[in-house]
Amino acid sequence: MTSSDLVPALLGGTPVRPQGPPDWPCADDDVLHILQAAYQDGSWGKYHGLYVERLEERLRRYHGVEFALTCASGTFAVELALRALKVGPGDEVILAAYDYGGNFLSVHAVGARPVLVDIHPENWNLDPDHLTGAVGPATRAVIVSHLHGGMVPMREVMALAADRRLWVIEDAAQAPGALIQGRPAGTWGDAGVLSFGGSKLLTAGRGGALLTPHAAVHQRARLWSHRGNQVCPLSELQAAVLLPQLDKLDACNARRRENVALLRERLGEVPGLRPFVNPCAEATPGYYKLGFQFEADRFGLSRDRFVAALRAEGIGFDAGFPALHVGRSPSRFRQAGDLAEAGRAHEGALVMHHPVLLGTREEVEEVVRAVHKIRDHVDQLREGS
Numbered sequence: 247m248t249s250s251d252l253v254p255a256l257l258g259g260t261p262v263r264p265q266g267p268p269d270w271p272c273a274d275d276d277v278l279h280i281l282q283a284a285y286q287d288g289s290w291g292k293y294h295g296l297y298v299e300r301l302e303e304r305l306r307r308y309h310g311v312e313f314a315l316t317c318a319s320g321t322f323a324v325e326l327a328l329r330a331l332k333v334g335p336g337d338e339v340i341l342a343a344y345d346y347g348g349n350f351l352s353v354h355a356v357g358a359r360p361v362l363v364d365i366h367p368e369n370w371n372l373d374p375d376h377l378t379g380a381v382g383p384a385t386r387a388v389i390v391s392h393l394h395g396g397m398v399p400m401r402e403v404m405a406l407a408a409d410r411r412l413w414v415i416e417d418a419a420q421a422p423g424a425l426i427q428g429r430p431a432g433t434w435g436d437a438g439v440l441s442f443g444g445s446k447l448l449t450a451g452r453g454g455a456l457l458t459p460h461a462a463v464h465q466r467a468r469l470w471s472h473r474g475n476q477v478c479p480l481s482e483l484q485a486a487v488l489l490p491q492l493d494k495l496d497a498c499n500a501r502r503r504e505n506v507a508l509l510r511e512r513l514g515e516v517p518g519l520r521p522f523v524n525p526c527a528e529a530t531p532g533y534y535k536l537g538f539q540f541e542a543d544r545f546g547l548s549r550d551r552f553v554a555a556l557r558a559e560g561i562g563f564d565a566g567f568p569a570l571h572v573g574r575s576p577s578r579f580r581q582a583g584d585l586a587e588a589g590r591a592h593e594g595a596l597v598m599h600h601p602v603l604l605g606t607r608e609e610v611e612e613v614v615r616a617v618h619k620i621r622d623h624v625d626q627l628r629e630g631s
């Protein structure tokens with residue numbers, strides 16, 4: 247190690263990973279072979295081939311649900327779920343004030359009104375304790391997203407939803423293959439959502455799926471997405487590349503979990519930087535991102551500066567989502583109670599991208615080294631900003 251290795255890359259030192267974060271998707275011979283097969287059998291240019299049907303069957307079996315319907319994106323799958331559950335104008339839908347922004351907009355897309363609730367202080371995911379107080383006469387559904395390795399205790403959500411007669415849409419876009427209280431993410435509610443977008447754990451560049459135990463929901467979603475032809479389909483080629491990835495999902499998730507455990511252990515206590523902790527012990531998380539609670543004052547740097555410093559080291563970090571109540575007109579949602587934690591997440595959520603979690607022990611150590619290098623130079627980095 248030279249003295250330049252000890253200096254943050256933003257201050258002219260040598261980056262911990264000069265090659266940058268690991269690429270995604272990673273090379274996979276099984277994907278190559280299935281693409282070759284789809285070329286040979288002509289599926290690559292057909293409306294209907296072998297692969298979409300096979301993928302829907304595999305998704306059904308993997309998740310143990312009655313119905314799976316693929317479509318063009320996770321965002322569209324959320325809208326389909328809302329429409330298939332007959333949520334529309336005049337209705338309200340509860341969601342966490344810290345969530346994927348597309349979910350808020352999908353509620354608007356069906357003419358309904360979002361109701362925003364606060365999040366859990368430990369993992370910045372939806373907190374079931376806030377649901378009951380948020381239900382009003384027009385509330386019809388709740389969207390529950392598992393975010394950044396955070397898992398929402400679904401048994402509690404389902405009990406409250408049953409009590410108040412709410413539909414539950416469980417968004418597992420960030421957690422395919424995760425287990426919550428013994429069941430796969432996306433299978434607890436009346437509808438579950440998966441995403442196959444370009445950065446996701448199961449990727450086809452674009453794509454999504456709706457899971458449901460209800461024949462009527464499946465049928466209404468199918469009708470909604472057909473106008474003589476399917477309006478937002480998953481293609482045969484996209485379905486083909488997802489098949490081998492689904493076969494490996496459990497093994498990849500297990501490896502990601504091992505590396506998250508190693509990272510937590512090796513990182514130790516860093517003032518102002520705390521990985522999300524799930525309040526629900528009975529959870530086997532999926533890690534599309536690993537979320538962190540960042541406190542700029544305690545760490546000694548602004549979040550933007552910390553992200554810039556990590557990226558300069560070749561480590562894939564980003565700020566989290568903006569909270570949904572910030573910067574939006576209050577006429578576009580109803581606020582249910584105090585949103586203090588969501589406000590903190592708006593300022594302080596950080597996410598680490600997943601590809602490094604399939605890497606070696608040394609690659610995990612590189613993340614730790616980069617964080618400590620930056621932490622040791624916060625005064626100089628603040629001055630240089």
Ligand SMILES: Cc1ncc(COP(=O)(O)O)c(C=O)c1O
Pocket residue numbers: 318319320321322346348391392393417419420440441442443452453454
């Ligand atoms: C929680 C969540 N839900 C839904 C989506 C939407 O998925 P897609 O990009 O396939 O539209 C995303 C995308 O990042 C997400 O993070």
